[in-house]
Amino acid sequence: MSASAPDGARASRWRRRSVLPGFGLSLGYTIAYLSLVVLIPLAGLGIRSATLGWNEFWAIAFDPRVTSALELSFGAAMVAAIINTIFGVLVAWVLVRYKFPGRRWLDAAVDLPFALPTAVAGIALATLYAPNGPFGIALESLFGVKVGFTSFGVTMALIFVGLPFVVRTVQPVLEEIDRETEEVSATLGAGRWRTVTRVILPGMLPAILTGFALSFARGVGEYGSVIFIASNLPYVSEIAPLLIVIKLEEHNYAGATAIATIMLVISFAMLFVINLLQAWSRKWFGHE
Amino acid sequence: MQVRAENISKNYASMAALDDVSLTVQSGELVALLGPSGSGKTTLLRTIAGLETPDSGVVYFNDRDAAESRIQDRGVGFVFQHYALFKHMRVMDNIAFGLRARRKNKPKEADIKNKVMELLDLVQLSGLEKRFPSQLSGGQRQRVALARALAIEPSVLLLDEPFGALDARVRKDLRRWLREIHERTGHTTLFVTHDQEEALELADRVVVMSKGKIEQSATPDEIYDTPATPFVFSFIGESSVIPVVVGNGRATLDERLIDLQVGNLPDGPAQLFLRPEDVAMVTDGGPGIPGLVVSTRRIGGNRRVTMECGLARHRIEFDAPAEVPIANSQRLQVRIIGGRVYGAGEEGYETEKLAASATSDFKWAKAEGWLDR
Numbered sequence: 001m002s003a004s005a006p007d008g009a010r011a012s013r014w015r016r017r018s019v020l021p022g023f024g025l026s027l028g029y030t031i032a033y034l035s036l037v038v039l040i041p042l043a044g045l046g047i048r049s050a051t052l053g054w055n056e057f058w059a060i061a062f063d064p065r066v067t068s069a070l071e072l073s074f075g076a077a078m079v080a081a082i083i084n085t086i087f088g089v090l091v092a093w094v095l096v097r098y099k100f101p102g103r104r105w106l107d108a109a110v111d112l113p114f115a116l117p118t119a120v121a122g123i124a125l126a127t128l129y130a131p132n133g134p135f136g137i138a139l140e141s142l143f144g145v146k147v148g149f150t151s152f153g154v155t156m157a158l159i160f161v162g163l164p165f166v167v168r169t170v171q172p173v174l175e176e177i178d179r180e181t182e183e184v185s186a187t188l189g190a191g192r193w194r195t196v197t198r199v200i201l202p203g204m205l206p207a208i209l210t211g212f213a214l215s216f217a218r219g220v221g222e223y224g225s226v227i228f229i230a231s232n233l234p235y236v237s238e239i240a241p242l243l244i245v246i247k248l249e250e251h252n253y254a255g256a257t258a259i260a261t262i263m264l265v266i267s268f269a270m271l272f273v274i275n276l277l278q279a280w281s282r283k284w285f286g287h288e
Numbered sequence: 289m290q291v292r293a294e295n296i297s298k299n300y301a302s303m304a305a306l307d308d309v310s311l312t313v314q315s316g317e318l319v320a321l322l323g324p325s326g327s328g329k330t331t332l333l334r335t336i337a338g339l340e341t342p343d344s345g346v347v348y349f350n351d352r353d354a355a356e357s358r359i360q361d362r363g364v365g366f367v368f369q370h371y372a373l374f375k376h377m378r379v380m381d382n383i384a385f386g387l388r389a390r391r392k393n394k395p396k397e398a399d400i401k402n403k404v405m406e407l408l409d410l411v412q413l414s415g416l417e418k419r420f421p422s423q424l425s426g427g428q429r430q431r432v433a434l435a436r437a438l439a440i441e442p443s444v445l446l447l448d449e450p451f452g453a454l455d456a457r458v459r460k461d462l463r464r465w466l467r468e469i470h471e472r473t474g475h476t477t478l479f480v481t482h483d484q485e486e487a488l489e490l491a492d493r494v495v496v497m498s499k500g501k502i503e504q505s506a507t508p509d510e511i512y513d514t515p516a517t518p519f520v521f522s523f524i525g526e527s528s529v530i531p532v533v534v535g536n537g538r539a540t541l542d543e544r545l546i547d548l549q550v551g552n553l554p555d556g557p558a559q560l561f562l563r564p565e566d567v568a569m570v571t572d573g574g575p576g577i578p579g580l581v582v583s584t585r586r587i588g589g590n591r592r593v594t595m596e597c598g599l600a601r602h603r604i605e606f607d608a609p610a611e612v613p614i615a616n617s618q619r620l621q622v623r624i625i626g627g628r629v630y631g632a633g634e635e636g637y638e639t640e641k642l643a644a645s646a647t648s649d650f651k652w653a654k655a656e657g658w659l660d661r
Contacts, residue, residue: 180372183339184433186359187366188386188440198385202376285376 042264049257060258065234066243070259072151073240074266077219080158084215085208088166095167096174110167113160118224125157126228150237153229161225162215169211173204205281213274220267289349289443289476290315291336296345298331305331306342307500313444313478318470320491321480324523328500329480330448336478337364337446349443365437365475369449371429373421379432380404380417386440407435410469427458434466438473447479451486459483463490484524488512496520518630521561528604530597532560532629539629542599544577550629558629564592566626567606576621579604584614595620 049057060066095107113121128135130148139145147153177200185195201208223241230237240263247256291313298306306328313319321329334340336347338359347354354362374382383404387395395403408414411431421429430450437445450466451459467490470477481487487494488508495505496519504516515521522529532539532546535555539546546560570576579597586592590607593614597604606622608614 178370178372180368180370181374184366184368184372184436185374185385185389187337187339187362187364188389188436189360189363189391190385190389191360191391194389199374 045257045260045264049254049261052254052258056254057258060255061262065238066240066259066262068235069238069240069243070262070266072154072238073220073263074270076151076155076158076239077216077222080155080162080219081212081216083155083159084162084166085212088163088211088215089170089204089208091163092167092170092174096171110164112164113162114164118161118222119228121160122157122225122228125153125160125225129153129156129229148229149231149233154226154237154239157225157229158219158222161222162218165214165218166208166211169214170204170207173207177203202285205285206278209274209278209281213271213278216274217267217271220263291444291476291478292348293332293336294346294348296332296335296342296347298328298335298340298342304328304500306335308345309497309500309502310345311495311502311505313476315476316474318467318477318490318492319479320487320494321478321497322482322484322487322494322523323497323503324482326499327497329497332497333446333448333478333480336444337366338362339366363440363443365440365442365445367430367433367437367445367447367450369452371421371426371433371453373429373433373436375421377420378417379408379413379419379421379424382421382432383407383436383439385436390440403439407439410438410472411435412465425458426454427462430454430462434469438469438475442475445475445477447477449480449482451483452481459486466490488524496523498523515561515628518559518561521628521630525563526605528562528564528602530560530562530602530604531600532558534558534629534631541577541597546624548624548627548629553629553631556631558631560624560627560629562604562606562624562627564605564607566624567604567622568625569593569606569608569612570621570623571612574623576623578619578621581614581616581618581620583616586610593620595622597622 052060091110095103095110126148127133129139130136131140131146133148136146136148139147145152147156181199182195185199190198221241223239223245226239227242230239230242232238232242240259244256244259247253247259293309293311296306296309297304309328309332311332321332323329331340335342336354338347338354341355349362374385377385380401384400387400387403404417405414408417411434413428413431413435416424416428421432424432430453434447434450451462454462463486479490488511491508493505494508494511496503496511498519504511504520506514506516511520511524515524518529521527530541532541533556534540534550534553537550537552539548539550539558539560541560548560550558577597579595580601582594582596582603584591584593587607589610591610591612591614592605593608594603594605596602604622614620
């Protein structure tokens with residue numbers, strides 16, 4: 001920054017000369033817009049739940065039904081995000097690296113969970129995995145695993161809706177990866193496993209973390225696709241978003257906002273940690 | 289380690305990238321593969337490394353068929369034009385990569401560290417071992433890439449346009465420095481380049497390639513002084529081409545005799561290839577070829593004159609001393625004191641149109657397909 005320029009003293013230390021001016025305008029607009037669309041509604045949530053007072057708030061927060069719903073929501077979202085990260089990276093790899101008939105169709109199919117109304121996905125999954133559905137019967141008779149109406153089912157639905165997030169964030173990064181680095185790695189004597197784990201994956205880590213975070217966030221907030229397959233048994237397969245809806249239907253707005261606030265805080269904390277991890281991985285692996 | 293490629297052919301989508309090419313690189317030799325892009329030089333290099341599989345032909349490392357071993361076990365140090373450094377690793381980890389990847393007799397971590405420091409010293413990058421590649425300049429990155437390749441003590445060092453992405457000055461420095469490293473370490477080295485200056489300056493032997501075939505394989509002097517084919521003549525150095533007629537063992541231009549040996553060329557049309565130093569201005573009033581000056585430009589201590597000569601107004605270029613004033617549209621007489629005559633059947637490098645203004649860069653650009661004139 002050329003702070004030595006006479007009028008440089010006036011410029012704030014955030015400001016940088018650029019061929020595209022408009023720092024003030026664009027930042028102002030961004031803040032105003034974010035406030036209007038995100039921050040003010042969320043603040044309203046906080047204020048609304050604050051009308052409860054601490055005791056009532058804690059009573060709702062530690063209500064066993066609420067804690068088990070929160071546990072399920074975050075636990076299932078976490079498991080689903082982990083599974084999606086592993087298989088999403090694999091799907092992205094196959095789509096980027098190999099040419100095979102039907103590749104474009106497969107590529108397009110990855111986006112379907114984005115495009116479908118989540119209720120449709122929920123009904124489809126429920127039909128297949130319910131105890132009397134074809135997959136449900138097969139899984140139960142073969143492995144003794146019940147998918148429909150259990151936390152398994154919830155996780156299954158979250159895997160379904162979260163997959164495209166990982167694939168779509170990892171795919172472009174994979175496409176950018178330079179084949180030559182792999183070739184160098186081979187000439188230097190590294191086997192395939194070493195090349196994948198030491199050369200390719202570290203470069204993709206920030207993108208993988210982003211995909212994980214998106215898939216996780218989507219899983220926490222998911223509602224439509226889960227409620228059909230879960231059949232929402234309290235303490236077993238009832239997710240927190242559904243509990244909020246139930247409270248709303250009971251006109252218990254304060255209770256609903258209390259649960260929402262708890263979800264908000266936990267989600268924010270987790271996403272914040274993931275972001276930190278990402279920043280750390282970028283730095284550690286020399287992306288910046 | 290002697291490297292021998294025998295009868296290598298490789299096709300890409302019905303186009304021959306390599307057409308029955310054979311090449312031997314002696315142990316400790318520094319050889320340049322020179323040619324325009326699309327000449328197959330990189331494909332040949334990658335085939336030797338094991339990164340490409342030839343359609344036919346065999347690569348021998350000493351007397352072993354290289355196809356018997358995996359790329360990982362061939363022990364080739366490969367350096368790419370765009371460095372291909374591992375971006376997420378520090379310089380020291382980049383260089384140590386090959387040593388750490390070893391399965392058999394993997395050195396101790398302390399020994400690896402010593403080796404890395406030694407190599408950093410060799411490539412003159414001591415003190416930068418903690419940097420990431422993104423914090424280095426292009427020349428530094430390429431030196432890291434070279435150190436990384438040298439770390440595995442390769443049996444052959446293969447470099448694919450190693451200085452192609454660097455600016456002219458750095459390129460010159462690194463060239464000299466690579467020569468020094470080669471002399472010190474004595475690795476059998478094969479490098480690809482499209483820069484003739486680089487090839488002639490650096491290599492013990494230059495292999496000129498065109499269209500998937502080797503045109504000539506010889507020392508830099510031989511390549512420049514006795515080019516085997518019209519292609520080599522025009523690809524190396526500056527050249528002008530004029531059509532001549534061969535009869536009775538002599539060449540004539542517009543029925544004027546040119547004092548040149550034509551060997552045993554059959555009678556008929558032929559082409560005379562000239563370097564700027566093959567043409568001299570006639571100042572003593574003797575016989576010469578008349579011509580009209582088209583343009584002049586200053587090159588170092590000389591003046592490069594472009595002249596139209598002969599009835600068909602062929603453009604040739606020659607050097608005149610800078611102190612002799614020459615103006616555009618001036619009439620001159622020149623004498624041809626060198627050059628080579630190639631038979632019409634021999635395929636040349638189409639330079640005639642370009643000869644007027646062909647600096648080597650321009651010619652190179654044409655060879656690269658940037659200019660399709």
